[in-house]
Amino acid sequence: MKNNVYIAGSWKNRNDVKHLMDEIEEWGCKIMVDWTNHKKKDNIIDYVQEYIKGLQECDCFVYCMDGIKSIGKTFELGYVTALNKPVGIFLFENKIFGPNMEKISFDKILEKECIYIRANIYQIIRTIDELKNWLLDIVPSKSDINKSEIISDINKSEIISDVNKSEIISDVNKSEIISDINKSEIISDTSKSEIISDKSEIISTIGSETTGIGT
Secondary structure, eight states: OOOEEEEEOOGGGHHHHHHHHHHHHHTTOEESOOGGGOOOGGGHHHHHHHHHHHHHHOSEEEEEEOSOOOHHHHHHHHHHHHTTOOEEEEEOOOTTTOTTGGGSOHHHHHTTSOTTOOTTTSEEEOSHHHHHHHHHHSOOOHHHHHHHHHHHHHHHHHHHHHHHHHHHHHHHHHHHHHHHHHHHHHHHHHHHHHHHHHHHHHHHHHHHHHHHHHO
8 A cells, every 4th residue: 555645845945846646656656735736826725625634644744844934835844743644854955955855954044944853753864865765654543444344344334234225125025915816815815704705695586486486
């Protein structure tokens, strides 16, 4: 099963973040939300709902630490932390820190980022190889697997229920058929009785007429 990954980054750095998303997908992971193309402000409510859903359903969260302050990614970090999801702080290469970012001290980078990030709380990831290994080592959420099993069991129950309904309907039909047969037999018996009764009356009448002739 694929890992569902949520990538948080600054809007100003969206092009580089998009390249990172594409690379992560090549590793076999699924990006929950590609926010790099969300430009229409009229859709902000829909965007936020999509972000929240992605945060709730992701298996892990990658915070792109690029030295650019962002209210959005800071909120997402706090939200996913409250959900107790695995969080990786990726020291993202960009024009501010350059390609040798892994050589820069964490404290210096922290000066330009949100104050809530601490090395002893989250997994600090300095290189793309470390990020790949970290993501691929994470086991997808068991809750999602359990949900699938529950849904499967529900479907099975519905199938069994439908089968039982069919059997009940079939039994009802059988009962109706038997009832109809019994009705037919009763009607038939009634008809026979009427015929016998009619015959008896005829015989009785003939007998009476015969007796009259003899006298």
